[in-house]
Amino acid sequence: MKSEAEIYSFWEKENFFDAKVTSKKKVFSLLIPPPNLTGELHLGHAMQHSILDAIARYKRLCGYDVLLLPGVDHAGIQFEGTLDKKLSKENKSKKSLGRERWLEEAWTFKEEIYRAVSESWKMMGLSADWSREVFTLDEGPRSAVYEQFKIFYDKGFIYKGPYIVQWCPKCNTAIEDVEMEYEERDEKIYHVKYKVASGDGFIEVATTRPETIFADTGIALYPNHPRFKEFVGEIAINPLNSYEMPIFEDERIEKDFGTGALKVTPGHDILDYQIGKDKNLPIKQVVSKEGRLTELAGEFVGLKVSEAKPKVVEKLKSIGSLAGEKNYKHSVAVCERCNSVVEPIISEEWFVKIDSFARDAIEVIGKNKIKFLPRNYENILIKWLENIHDWCISRSLWWGHRIPVWYPSTSLRTSSSTRSARSGQVAEMRVSLESPGPGWIQDEQVLDTWFSSGLWPMSILGWPKKTKEFARYFPWDFEISAPDIKYLWIARMIMLSVYFTGSVPFKVMFFHGMLRDLQGRKFSKSLRNGIEPTYLVDKWGVDATRMTLYSYSIPGRDGRVSKGILDERAKNFRNFATKLRNIARFIIDLKPEDAKGNGDDSKSIHTDDLAILEKLQTTTKNVTKNLDKLELHLASSEIYNFLWHDFADIYIEKSKNRREDAQPTLEKVFRNSLVLLHPFMPFVSEELYQKLDDKKKSIMLEAWPSFASPFAKAMGDKKASSFTKVSEDKSEGKP
Numbered sequence: 001m002k003s004e005a006e007i008y009s010f011w012e013k014e015n016f017f018d019a020k021v022t023s024k025k026k027v028f029s030l031l032i033p034p035p036n037l038t039g040e041l042h043l044g045h046a047m048q049h050s051i052l053d054a055i056a057r058y059k060r061l062c063g064y065d066v067l068l069l070p071g072v073d074h075a076g077i078q079f080e081g082t083l084d085k086k087l088s089k090e091n092k093s094k095k096s097l098g099r100e101r102w103l104e105e106a107w108t109f110k111e112e113i114y115r116a117v118s119e120s121w122k123m124m125g126l127s128a129d130w131s132r133e134v135f136t137l138d139e140g141p142r143s144a145v146y147e148q149f150k151i152f153y154d155k156g157f158i159y160k161g162p163y164i165v166q167w168c169p170k171c172n173t174a175i176e177d178v179e180m181e182y183e184e185r186d187e188k189i190y191h192v193k194y195k196v197a198s199g200d201g202f203i204e205v206a207t208t209r210p211e212t213i214f215a216d217t218g219i220a221l222y223p224n225h226p227r228f229k230e231f232v233g234e235i236a237i238n239p240l241n242s243y244e245m246p247i248f249e250d251e252r253i254e255k256d257f258g259t260g261a262l263k264v265t266p267g268h269d270i271l272d273y274q275i276g277k278d279k280n281l282p283i284k285q286v287v288s289k290e291g292r293l294t295e296l297a298g299e300f301v302g303l304k305v306s307e308a309k310p311k312v313v314e315k316l317k318s319i320g321s322l323a324g325e326k327n328y329k330h331s332v333a334v335c336e337r338c339n340s341v342v343e344p345i346i347s348e349e350w351f352v353k354i355d356s357f358a359r360d361a362i363e364v365i366g367k368n369k370i371k372f373l374p375r376n377y378e379n380i381l382i383k384w385l386e387n388i389h390d391w392c393i394s395r396s397l398w399w400g401h402r403i404p405v406w407y408p409s410t411s412l413r414t415s416s417s418t419r420s421a422r423s424g425q426v427a428e429m430r431v432s433l434e435s436p437g438p439g440w441i442q443d444e445q446v447l448d449t450w451f452s453s454g455l456w457p458m459s460i461l462g463w464p465k466k467t468k469e470f471a472r473y474f475p476w477d478f479e480i481s482a483p484d485i486k487y488l489w490i491a492r493m494i495m496l497s498v499y500f501t502g503s504v505p506f507k508v509m510f511f512h513g514m515l516r517d518l519q520g521r522k523f524s525k526s527l528r529n530g531i532e533p534t535y536l537v538d539k540w541g542v543d544a545t546r547m548t549l550y551s552y553s554i555p556g557r558d559g560r561v562s563k564g565i566l567d568e569r570a571k572n573f574r575n576f577a578t579k580l581r582n583i584a585r586f587i588i589d590l591k592p593e594d595a596k597g598n599g600d601d602s603k604s605i606h607t608d609d610l611a612i613l614e615k616l617q618t619t620t621k622n623v624t625k626n627l628d629k630l631e632l633h634l635a636s637s638e639i640y641n642f643l644w645h646d647f648a649d650i651y652i653e654k655s656k657n658r659r660e661d662a663q664p665t666l667e668k669v670f671r672n673s674l675v676l677l678h679p680f681m682p683f684v685s686e687e688l689y690q691k692l693d694d695k696k697k698s699i700m701l702e703a704w705p706s707f708a709s710p711f712a713k714a715m716g717d718k719k720a721s722s723f724t725k726v727s728e729d730k731s732e733g734k735p
Contacts, residue, residue, distance in 0.1 A: 001581075004542050004683045008122065011686075016700045017127045019067035021468045028064040029473040030056055031457055031506060032128060033481055033489075034136065036075035038082045038113060041120040043515045043523065043549075046533035048480050049124040050546045051512060051553055051632060054679040055478060056127050058627050061675060061704040067473050068127060071134040071460055072114070076400040076449045077171045078337050083109050083399070099398055106399055124533070125542055125682045127700075134460045136452045137401070144459035145401045145452045146433040148496070152352060153431050158393075162348045164266075164273040165392050166333070169291030170340040173396040174349055176448070176488065180342055182331040189258065189328035190313060193321050194219060197235040197244065203228050204323050206258025208330065209268070210316060211308045213238065214296045215284040218245045218264035220275055222253040225260055239321035240312070241298070250275055267346050287343050289396075305341070350394035350403060350445070357495040358385040364498055371508045373630060374556035377486065381494075384487055393448045400446030406430045407441050454492035457505035464500075479506035482514060483556065510630060513557040520560060531563055536570050543681035544573035550636040550680060576644060577684045580677075583648055584688045587666045595663035606658070609665040612651040615642065616669050621707045623676050636680045643673055667692070672705040 002010075011017065019029075030052055035045055056068040083106055087093060094102050122128075134141065152158045165174040190210050193202045203219055219236045221228050229249075236245045245264075252271060253262050266276030267285040276283060286296045293300050293308050300308045316322040333342040362385050364370070365378055372378045394403060408428045430436050455463070457479075461470040475497070481490055490509065497505035515531075516522060523530040536545040548569040552559040605613075619642040626635035647669060655662035671692060678685040678699050689699040696702060 002687060004125070007683050007686050008125065011127065011698065011700065012130070014698065016698060017068070018129050018131060019069075019473070020065055021472055023065040025063060025065040027067070027472055028056075028059040028478075029067040029069070029476045030478045030480075031476040032068065032070050032126075033479075034071040034073040034134075034453070034456065035117075035121060036073050036078055037110060037135075038075055038079050038117075040117055041123065041533055043531060043533055044482050045121070046124055046545065047512050047515065047549050047553065048482075049121070049126045050549045051480055051510070052478075053124065053126050053682070054546075054550070054632055054636075055627070055630070057679040057682060057700070058704070060127075060700060061678065061702060063703065067129060067132075069132050069134070069460055069473075070121070070126070070128040070130060071456070072118075072136070073449065073453055074110075074136045074400060076395055076397050076446060077168075077173060077175070079106075079110075080397050080399045081171060081338060082113075094398065102398055120534070123537060123542065124546065127682070132460075136449075136456075140462060141452055141455065141459040142401060143433070144455050144463055145447065146404050147464045148451070148455060148500070149404055149447070150431055151500075157353045157356075158350060159353070160348065160350045160394075162346050163351065163390075163392070164270055164344055165347050165349055167289055167343045167345040167347060168335040168338065168340055169289065169343055170338045171335060172289065174347055174392050174394065175335060175342070176392065176450070179336055179488065180333045181336045181339075183334055184329060185332045186327060186329050187332075188325045190316070190325045191259070191323040192239065192263070192316060193323050194236040194239060194245075194263070196231050196247070197237055201231060203231060203236055203247065203261050204259050205261045205263045207263055208328065209265075209309075210312045211293065211297070211300075211305055212265045212268045212286055213240050213263065213312070213316075214293075214298075215265050215267045215286040216245060216263045217243070217266060217276065217281040217284060218279060219247045220250040220253050220262045220264050221247065222255045222260050223249045223251060225249075227259070228261055239316065239319060241296075246279070246281075248279060250279075268344050270344055273344070273346075283346055285346060287345065289343075289345060289347070291340075291343060305343075349392050350447075352391040352393055354388055354391045354495065357499050358388045360498045361385055361491065361495045364504055365494065369504045370494070370506065373508065373510045377483070377509070377511055377556070381486060381491055385491060385495075391448075393451050394445040395448055396444075397446050400449060401452055402446050403443040404431055404433050405443040406432055406436055407443070408439060409441070450488055450492055453489055454496045457493055457497055458500065474501070474505075475503050476506040478508045478510065480510045480512060483511045484514070486511070508630070511556050512553060513555070513559055515552060515559050515561050518560050518562050520558075531561065531566060535563070536566060539567070540570035540574045541577065541683075543577055543684050544570045547573040547576070547636055547640070547680060550632045553632045555630070573640075576640060577681065579644060579648060580684055580688060583643070583652065583670065584691055586652065587663075587670050588691045588693075591663060592660045595660045606661065606665075608651060608654050608658075609662065612647065612665060612669055615646050616672060616705075617707055619646075620672070620676060620705045624704070624707070627679070632680075639673065639676045639680070643677070647673065674699060675702045675705055678702075 032052060033048060052068060056066050060066045084094070086109065087105065092105070097105065149158065166177060166180060167173070168175050187208055189206050189208050192205050192207060192210060192213065194205060195202050205219065207213070216238055221232065231247045232249055234247050236247050237243075238245060252275065253260065264272045264275050264281060266273045266281055266283045268287060284296060286294050287305060288294050291305055293303050293305070295301050297308065300311055303311065313322065313325070334340060335342055362382050365382055406429070430440070435442070452459070457474065457476055458470070461467060461474050463470055493505045497503060514522065517529040521527060521529060533545060536548065548566055551569060552561070619638055622638045623635045626632070626638060651669070652666070655666060674685045674689050686699050689695060
């Protein structure tokens with residue numbers, strides 16, 4: 001028995017996975033979500049790869065030229081954080097190395113970790129065309145990213161300016177709203193008194209962030225506030241720095257939060273920023289990008305937010321401005337990559353005006369040009385696109401596609417806005433992939449990872465060049481994703497593809513469910529609740545692991561699992577593989593010497609043979625139907641039940657009394673069943689197929705069985721039910 005690694009090596013050596021752009025076959029293309037460069041294979045990857053591979057193998061057996069194209073994402077923030085940890089252990093840092101030497105270290109590290117994890121992506125039997133593998137920092141994607149930036153810039157979609165962004169102090173970069181997670185935390189809510197300048201009155205405000213009071217520039221009340229409406233139009237005094245702040249009404253204030261009065265801190269809150277913009281309030285910053293208090297905090301300057309908060313509370317108490325405090329449970333935004341608390345901060349960043357792209361995407365989604373599985377994700381995406389805001393595309397990192405903008409001097413790099421550059425402020429600024437010449441300095445930031453990943457369906461096929469691959473395989477027939485990146489990636493791919501090509505990027509969008517622990521939580525290193533697919537593969541084998549995952553592959557439906565539950569299912573499928581080997585031994589190794597040939601064309605057929613052939617016909621029809629509907633949980637269950645129960649438990653047991661006569665049917669049914677099983681259990685099906693006398697070089701070269709039984713096809717495609725039934729001798733078990 002050959003190992004899984006040996007079988008996979010055989011497939012690769014024979015180039016069975018390769019798509020052929022010159023083929024005359026029908027095309028079926030599948031887009032693999034690129035794993036992060038630093039990402040080890042987890043259950044989500046294993047689920048995706050198992051589903052993708054089953055569909056790819058099925059389509060090849062159906063006669064298609066299949067492109068299953070692999071790639072790797074450079075994963076800017078995640079990779080940079082991992083590398084910086086490694087360098088710090090070697091007493092190295094960005095500061096000590098400088099950009100060029102740091103990038104040399106980065107590319108060396110990239111090769112190291114890529115070699116370490118790339119084989120794990122093949123572990124699940126993924127039949128991808130590895131000759132076409134793409135990395136998001138390769139020259140092809142690099143050219144595509146530049147083309148995108150240049151077009152957007154020339155058309156006025158891209159601008160640079162100060163705006164409030166979500167900032168991760170640990171990753172030290174801006175992140176998107178959808179790159180944040182929310183944790184329920186038990187904290188305190190503080191009631192702070194702001195004196196009204198015109199008399200002895202005061203307004204009481206509830207806040208969870210007393211350390212930001214230094215940056216308050218206004219007080220907002222919901223309309224007709226019963227306690228404080230008399231102060232509208234008056235001036236409030238900031239208790240920590242005596243700054244005078246206007247008091248006004250605003251419909252956006254939550255009536256039921258705290259006291260119904262909001263301290264407006266435009267520099268540190270998204271809503272406050274919008275209110276401050278509308279009311280023309282000054283913007284102050286008391287929390288730095290490093291997560292420490294600025295000079296605006298006076299005696300507390302330099303303290304981390306967590307250190308400053310209790311000290312500021314004590315200060316408020318000492319000056320008589322703290323009215324009280326209560327325990328408070330609320331959601332705190334954290335960076336999904338490092339789990340640090342996210343700080344809303346004003347930062348000068350690059351943005352894309354994206355509303356027109358969103359409208360076009362909404363239109364194509366509304367016209368059902370993409371089949372979403374499950375269907376409800378169509379409306380979920382539309383609603384998000386309807387409320388989209390400008391896309392912050394700059395990241396304060398060194399690993400990634402560097403922003404292709406050049407300045408003639410360092411003084412011009414800090415221009416407040418490129419919109420004003422068009423009127424002459426930065427008249428010499430140039431957009432170029434390479435340096436315009438001596439004396440030009442490139443923008444320090446890199447582009448958001450999703451800026452390149454959004455082009456993934458096009459760039460990996462050669463766009464913006466008009467390649468044969470692009471003409472043949474785009475748009476993709478099938479894409480798969482976990483639901484958690486539907487906004488980060490799926491929506492962006494749709495918007496960018498529609499804009500640049502006038503076409504949707506893929507015809508089917510399959511959202512697989514998430515595997516969670518028994519408490520419904522996502523698997524994470526911090527919770528230590530993860531289950532690595534290598535655990536299942538090492539214990540039960542790839543095929544058993546794949547079959548276990550197919551049982552959870554219902555579109556959009558999450559599953560709750562534990563090691564015990566997965567072990568139980570995988571053990572059953574490992575036993576199923578053992579059952580298949582026993583079936584093969586009975587049919588092939590123990591074949592009677594005087595058995596009839598498998599090409600027997602007799603029109604007389606035993607009732608048992610007829611029954612199993614008709615059951616095979618039904619099974620073939622159901623497996624095909626469920627695969628076409630992408631209901632892999634039903635398709636895999638169908639062939640499993642047929643082989644174990646109908647074929648092994650019933651037919652094979654009966655055939656033992658008429659072994660020689662049953663041999664042709666045994667061989668025909670087993671052969672076709674292996675082909676039906678191959679998309680789900682590729683290794684054992686190949687292993688046992690190689691035992692057959694009448695075979696091709698690989699089961700991958702077989703044709704998908706038709707709905708008619710093998711005997712009916714051999715006799716002119718007559719239905720099995722039209723064969724002459726031979727009565728069964730009950731006593732002898734022979735016709």
